[in-house]
Amino acid sequence: MKISFYWWVSALSVMLAVSGIGWFQYRQIDQVTLASERGRDNLIWDFYKLELQLANLQLALREVQAQPGKPAPLAEAFNQYNILVSQVQLLQTLNSGQVMHEHESFATAMAAARLFIDATDVHLAALPNALTGLVVQRLLQSSQQLRPPVHRLVLDAYLVENQRANAQFKEIRRFTVYYGLTASFLIVLMLCVGWLVLRNLSLTERRHLEQRDQLREKKEQAEAVALAKSRFLSAASHDLRQPAHALGLFVSQLTPWAQEPQARHLVACANAAVLDMQNMLDGLFDLSRLEAATTQVRIKTVALEPLFEQLRSAYGEVAAAKGLRLRIRPSPIWVSSDPVLLLRILLNLVSNALRYTDQGCVLVACRPSRTPGFVRLEVRDSGIGIAPENHEKIFQEFHQVDNPQRDRSKGLGMGLNIVQRCSRLLDQPVRVQSALGCGARFTFLVPSASLQTMQAPVEAQTEPVADELAGQCVLVIDDDPLGREALAGLLLSWGCKVSAASDAQAALAHCQRGVWPDLIISDFRIAQAQNGVEVIGALRALAGRSIAACVISGDNDALVTQQVQSAGLVLLAKPVRPAKLRGLLRNLVRQQSH
Amino acid sequence: MKSIRLILGQWSLVLLVLSLIMPESRAQVLAKPKGPVVLTVSGQISQHNLGNTAVFDAAMLQALPVQELITRTPWEKNVMTFSGPSLKALLHAVGSRGKTIRLSALDNYEASVPMDDVTRFDPVLAIRVDGKPLTIRSRGPVRVMYPFDHFPEINIELYSGRTVWQLQHIVVE
Numbered sequence: 001m002k003i004s005f006y007w008w009v010s011a012l013s014v015m016l017a018v019s020g021i022g023w024f025q026y027r028q029i030d031q032v033t034l035a036s037e038r039g040r041d042n043l044i045w046d047f048y049k050l051e052l053q054l055a056n057l058q059l060a061l062r063e064v065q066a067q068p069g070k071p072a073p074l075a076e077a078f079n080q081y082n083i084l085v086s087q088v089q090l091l092q093t094l095n096s097g098q099v100m101h102e103h104e105s106f107a108t109a110m111a112a113a114r115l116f117i118d119a120t121d122v123h124l125a126a127l128p129n130a131l132t133g134l135v136v137q138r139l140l141q142s143s144q145q146l147r148p149p150v151h152r153l154v155l156d157a158y159l160v161e162n163q164r165a166n167a168q169f170k171e172i173r174r175f176t177v178y179y180g181l182t183a184s185f186l187i188v189l190m191l192c193v194g195w196l197v198l199r200n201l202s203l204t205e206r207r208h209l210e211q212r213d214q215l216r217e218k219k220e221q222a223e224a225v226a227l228a229k230s231r232f233l234s235a236a237s238h239d240l241r242q243p244a245h246a247l248g249l250f251v252s253q254l255t256p257w258a259q260e261p262q263a264r265h266l267v268a269c270a271n272a273a274v275l276d277m278q279n280m281l282d283g284l285f286d287l288s289r290l291e292a293a294t295t296q297v298r299i300k301t302v303a304l305e306p307l308f309e310q311l312r313s314a315y316g317e318v319a320a321a322k323g324l325r326l327r328i329r330p331s332p333i334w335v336s337s338d339p340v341l342l343l344r345i346l347l348n349l350v351s352n353a354l355r356y357t358d359q360g361c362v363l364v365a366c367r368p369s370r371t372p373g374f375v376r377l378e379v380r381d382s383g384i385g386i387a388p389e390n391h392e393k394i395f396q397e398f399h400q401v402d403n404p405q406r407d408r409s410k411g412l413g414m415g416l417n418i419v420q421r422c423s424r425l426l427d428q429p430v431r432v433q434s435a436l437g438c439g440a441r442f443t444f445l446v447p448s449a450s451l452q453t454m455q456a457p458v459e460a461q462t463e464p465v466a467d468e469l470a471g472q473c474v475l476v477i478d479d480d481p482l483g484r485e486a487l488a489g490l491l492l493s494w495g496c497k498v499s500a501a502s503d504a505q506a507a508l509a510h511c512q513r514g515v516w517p518d519l520i521i522s523d524f525r526i527a528q529a530q531n532g533v534e535v536i537g538a539l540r541a542l543a544g545r546s547i548a549a550c551v552i553s554g555d556n557d558a559l560v561t562q563q564v565q566s567a568g569l570v571l572l573a574k575p576v577r578p579a580k581l582r583g584l585l586r587n588l589v590r591q592q593s594h
Numbered sequence: 595m596k597s598i599r600l601i602l603g604q605w606s607l608v609l610l611v612l613s614l615i616m617p618e619s620r621a622q623v624l625a626k627p628k629g630p631v632v633l634t635v636s637g638q639i640s641q642h643n644l645g646n647t648a649v650f651d652a653a654m655l656q657a658l659p660v661q662e663l664i665t666r667t668p669w670e671k672n673v674m675t676f677s678g679p680s681l682k683a684l685l686h687a688v689g690s691r692g693k694t695i696r697l698s699a700l701d702n703y704e705a706s707v708p709m710d711d712v713t714r715f716d717p718v719l720a721i722r723v724d725g726k727p728l729t730i731r732s733r734g735p736v737r738v739m740y741p742f743d744h745f746p747e748i749n750i751e752l753y754s755g756r757t758v759w760q761l762q763h764i765v766v767e
Binding site for chain 2: 053
């Protein structure tokens with residue numbers, strides 16, 4: 001706004017200056033032209049012609065005197081006389097004559113001319129047949145008397161003309177001086193304005209830069225705060241992971257030992273509690289992982305139905321326990337999205353819906369969308385609803401509706417925040433439609449997969465598997481004794497032969513004794529400098545073959561993920577669910593035997 | 595009635611044709627002046643009546659197609675009526691073939707006029723002003739007059755210089 005104002009001012013001043021100079025130039029040319037025009041319309045000419053004509057008449061009269069009685073000189077004298085008369089008459093009407101009217105010489109000369117004409121008209125008013133020598137003599141004399149006043153008039157006219165020309169040139173000179181001064185003033189003004197504008201521009205720019213620096217500083221501060229928070233979250237989750245991991249493994253081992261109904265009930269409860277805790281931890285990890293911005297979006301062609309199936313199996317029992325109906329409409333649709341993020345969104349939305357619904361049902365459906373190329377995923381509940389003023393807030397971290405006591409059983413309040421982060425990664429906002437007491441509807445758009453990119457759904461492996469794990473030699477490397485013991489116990493309960501090592505050296509020593517494992521499970525971060533990936537590499541090199549192996553890690557670092565994946569190994573995040581681990585190990589063994 | 599109208603129509607046609615031919619025929623025969631000569635034309639002309647020149651007396655000028663020009667002039671204050679043959683008619687009468695004409699006056703004033711002026715402004719060789727015949731005293735007997743009121747752009751020094759009075763001689767160049 002300020003800049004444009006100064007631009008206008010400068011443009012206006014430049015225009016003013018240019019037009020001013022132009023106007024002066026025009027006026028100057030005008031003046032000079034006028035002066036030269038007037039110079040041509042010269043006073044002197046008319047008066048000089050009068051004197052010349054008088055001389056012509058005298059010449060003609062002398063000719064008459066020289067050739068008395070001849071008609072041609074007489075006619076010539078008659079003509080010259082009449083021309084003279086016409087000129088005298090003309091001088092009295094002309095503009096140039098009027099300029100001289102107030103001069104005394106003009107009056108004198110005109111009076112003398114009238115006297116001469118009065119005297120001469122007696123003889124030359126009409127062409128005479130002849131003129132006597134005496135008359136010619138008298139005419140010559142009177143014409144001679146007319147000469148001095150006419151001559152004085154001519155000189156006077158010359159003087160007047162000279163003065164007029166001088167005045168004219170003086171005026172031009174004065175005008176030129178004015179013009180020069182004004183033009184230089186305008187130019188100086190223009191330069192001043194230009195300088196001011198430039199200075200102002202640079203000032204504005206400097207201020208702009210300062211503002212930008214301040215903004216950047218503030219942003220950096222905010223980012224630092226956010227980073228500190230996510231670091232804390234990451235550290236906390238990492239620390240919590242180890243005991244949770246061990247606890248889960250221990251409890252799952254406990255199950256076959258509990259024979260009595262009461263003990264079995266207790267174990268089941270403990271198991272459920274552990275599962276709950278692990279789910280919450282998962283949420284925390286998800287959050288810290290999303291915060292660390294290490295998540296990469298991998299768009300694939302995904303069938304919705306398997307995702308829905310996972311939702312059913314994850315929450316069917318929870319819903320039934322709460323007396324709610326969880327309806328997930330079967331859908332044949334394929335979409336183009338990141339299945340992990342998509343599932344995470346759906347899981348969190350459904351979990352959220354179930355948490356805030358006391359009666360009625362939760363509906364998950366895929367519907368056609370008004371936006372071409374997209375389908376709309378919808379999670380609807382008949383719960384307590386959300387007041388419109390809270391529609392923004394619910395997506396904030398740790399915000400919970402109607403939970404001022406922060407009752408842990410209601411979760412941590414991260415679900416919708418995770419949903420929002422995931423949906424941002426997928427570039428599609430989650431929309432909420434709700435009012436208090438009217439339930440809630442969360443919708444978001446997903447690009448539908450085109451037919452060409454569709455793949456045949458992978459046949460779920462349904463073949464019953466013999467328990468390949470029984471009798472397998474497994475080497476567990478973990479520097480955490482609790483975790484190591486828990487994992488070893490679990491593997492033993494699956495019928496594996498387990499050997500455990502606390503660090504790389506112990507593992508190498510174990511192998512050098514000639515006991516080669518069929519499987520290696522290593523923690524990523526172990527004591528000493530080497531990490532799990534390197535230890536596995538070293539063992540494989542020592543064995544001279546590729547031993548099946550996987551890495552367990554509590555770090556949600558992108559670097560770790562990348563390192564493990566680039567080594568061609570499978571990464572399991574702590575806390576590891578026994579069922580998942582078992583499935584993975586089976587797969588590895590199967591691959592090995594093929 | 596019809597036949598009379600037809601005859602009248604035929605006659606008017608004949609007159610029209612005659613009027614188209616007449617100037618030609620007049621140009622072919624240039625009479626000798628009977629009164630005192632007021633205007634001499636010389637140079638690139640095909641019609642002569644005195645040696646290499648064409649001379650005119652007042653009656654011969656009056657006999658040419660006469661034209662009236664009502665205008666102000668740079669010299670007089672009143673609107674005046676100038677009548678006389680147009681310069682075009684005179685040049686036609688003498689069979690002029692030139693590009694410019696030089697006008698000279700009794701007092702030896704001279705001005706050069708391009709032929710373009712003649713076609714564009716059609717100046718008049720006035721021999722009467724407001725009905726009165728011009729004399730040398732009233733800047734006659736022949737005075738060139740441009741239509742100053744009809745062409746505002748010619749009210750400049752250049753054209754007032756070409757407006758020669760007391761015209762005596764025309765040289766076609």
